Amino acid sequence: MKKRQHTLLLILVIALTTLLLSGCFSSTPSDTDTPSDPQDNENHDEAQIYSANLDSQGFWENIVALDLVDLAEHNSILVPASIHQVSQNDLNQEMEQLLSYYMEELEVVDRAVINGDTVNIDYVGRVDDVAFEGGSTDGMGTKVTIGVTNYIDDFLEQLIGHSPGDSFDVFVTFPQDYGVENLNGKEAVFAVTINHIVEEKVPELNDDFVKQNFSSMYGWETVAELETELMNDIRKESIDQFIETYIVENSTVSDLPEFIITYHENSMIHFYEHSAANYGMELEEFLPLIAGVASVDELRETYYDYHSEVARFFVIVQAIAEDANITVTETSLKNYFQENFGSEDYSDFEDYYGLPYLKMTVLHQLVFEYLNDNLIYE
Numbered sequence: 001m002k003k004r005q006h007t008l009l010l011i012l013v014i015a016l017t018t019l020l021l022s023g024c025f026s027s028t029p030s031d032t033d034t035p036s037d038p039q040d041n042e043n044h045d046e047a048q049i050y051s052a053n054l055d056s057q058g059f060w061e062n063i064v065a066l067d068l069v070d071l072a073e074h075n076s077i078l079v080p081a082s083i084h085q086v087s088q089n090d091l092n093q094e095m096e097q098l099l100s101y102y103m104e105e106l107e108v109v110d111r112a113v114i115n116g117d118t119v120n121i122d123y124v125g126r127v128d129d130v131a132f133e134g135g136s137t138d139g140m141g142t143k144v145t146i147g148v149t150n151y152i153d154d155f156l157e158q159l160i161g162h163s164p165g166d167s168f169d170v171f172v173t174f175p176q177d178y179g180v181e182n183l184n185g186k187e188a189v190f191a192v193t194i195n196h197i198v199e200e201k202v203p204e205l206n207d208d209f210v211k212q213n214f215s216s217m218y219g220w221e222t223v224a225e226l227e228t229e230l231m232n233d234i235r236k237e238s239i240d241q242f243i244e245t246y247i248v249e250n251s252t253v254s255d256l257p258e259f260i261i262t263y264h265e266n267s268m269i270h271f272y273e274h275s276a277a278n279y280g281m282e283l284e285e286f287l288p289l290i291a292g293v294a295s296v297d298e299l300r301e302t303y304y305d306y307h308s309e310v311a312r313f314f315v316i317v318q319a320i321a322e323d324a325n326i327t328v329t330e331t332s333l334k335n336y337f338q339e340n341f342g343s344e345d346y347s348d349f350e351d352y353y354g355l356p357y358l359k360m361t362v363l364h365q366l367v368f369e370y371l372n373d374n375l376i377y378e
Contacts, residue, residue, distance in 0.1 A: 049270050051354025053263050058328055058359025063257055065319035072250030074320055074371060081378045083242045086231045094230050095205065102203050102213065107196040109164040118145045118198040119159055123170070125190045127183065135188070141195055152178070159194065167193045243371050244313070251316045260311040265300050268307075272299070317367050326366050328359040336362045 055061050113119055120143050125135030146156045153172035162168060170192050176185040203209055207222045214220040220229060269283075276286035284295065293299045321327070334344035349358055 046270075046352055047354030047357070049266060051356040052266070053259055054354075054356035054360055056356060056359075058356050058361075058363045059318055059321075060257070060260060060315070063315075064322065065315050066322045068253055068255045068257075069316055069319035070252040070254065071316070071319055071323060072247050074247060074323075075374050076376050077243065077246055077371065077374070078376045078378060079239060079242060083238050084235055084377055086234045086238075090234050091227060091231055094234055095227070098230070099202050099205060102209075104201040104203070106199045106201055108199050109196050111197065112161055112163045113146070113159050113194065113197060115157075115160055116145070116147050117159075118143055120195040120198060121159070121192055122195060123190045123192045125188050127186045127188045132183065132188075135190070143198060155190065159192070162194055164194050164196045167191065239372065239375070240368060243368065243375075247316055247320070247371075248309075248313055251319075253312050253315055256308065256312055256315065260314060261304070261307050264307040264310050265303070268303065269296060269299065317364055320367050320371070321363055324367075324370055326363065326370055328362045328366065332362055332366060333358065336365065 053061050059065075107120075120141050122137045122139055122141055123135075124131060124137075126132070127135075144151065144156055144159075146159060149156060152174055155170055155172050158170045168191075170190040172188050172190065174180075174183045174186050174188060178184045205223060210223055210226050211221045214226065218229070220226050272287060272291065273283050275290065276283045279286065287293050287295065287299060291299055291302075293302055333346060337346040337349070338344045346358060
């Protein structure tokens with residue numbers, strides 16, 4: 001959707017420093033948890049992090065990117081038909097994904113559980129007739145999918161054939177290497193109650209559905225209008241991904257400033273610090289659980305190559321901006337925020353992220369608009 005895609009442009013650099021313009025580089029664990037609206041977050045000097053090492057124009061400080069980059073030919077990039085032509089299958093997949101956001105969950109209670117069902121259950125587990133920590137839903141209910149959710153032994157398979165309202169015992173054996181001393185290799189009994197089976201109802205796609213859900217925000221009132229916009233979005237995303245890959249693979253960076261890599265590392269560390277604080281944890285105890293590393297040093301080392309590739313991409317984009325004399329004006333800033341947030345006033349964003357960061361974000365969009373304006377289509 002246009003609104004969603006443009007909003008992602010605003011969070012181009014923050015947190016885990018993934019390239020949200022498209023999927024050119026592989027994702028790190030929690031891309032989608034980064035903030036896009038400053039009103040949703042407390043200010044912890046974020047501007048000093050997001051705008052660090054950027055000058056007043058949103059360029060990296062004290063470097064001329066064109067001195068570091070042998071740029072690919074970018075004034076007339078040839079886009080293959082397979083990239084810019086949207087197939088019916090592509091459209092159908094996008095429509096299915098869109099409708100999935102509007103699925104209605106139904107609580108089914110009039111049939112038995114079969115393999116593959118999603119089921120809401122409660123349970124209390126006991127070893128040697130003693131309840132153990134973490135072995136109960138505490139009556140809150142939990143959703144599991146048979147054949148998908150990972151439970152010990154054949155716990156979930158024993159639900160098959162039972163019906164909502166049934167209460168029964170499930171017998172399992174913990175693995176020898178389960179990792180909890182008092183549970184390793186132990187036989188356990190879970191008193192289980194099936195609350196209901198969860199079925200998802202996909203809404204019918206018709207003009208009434210489109211008008212009800214998309215008219216006020218996007219102005220779409222018919223299925224035909226929705227399909228047209230989705231096809232345009234698919235095409236744009238595919239082309240942008242192609243452009244990213246093209247400029248990265250066909251440009252040569254002779255010298256990559258270390259401070260740009262460090263910038264992205266610090267952004268990632270800040271993200272994890274913020275997440276740990278939300279859980280009331282220290283960073284060093286949070287990292288093994290969420291990132292699978294034991295320390296900040298190991299986190300930096302693990303993602304060093306990734307951040308090097310991200311930094312390389314950002315230097316290439318700046319080099320294109322320098323080559324094409326692209327700069328961010330007050331007008332382009334206001335236009336960006338008017339288009340994406342419905343107001344030219346970006347003062348709250350500036351207070352939170354800093355003006356250099358906002359300018360770099362808009363600069364990236366302007367570079368891609370420039371590249372798109374000069375494409376040649378096969």
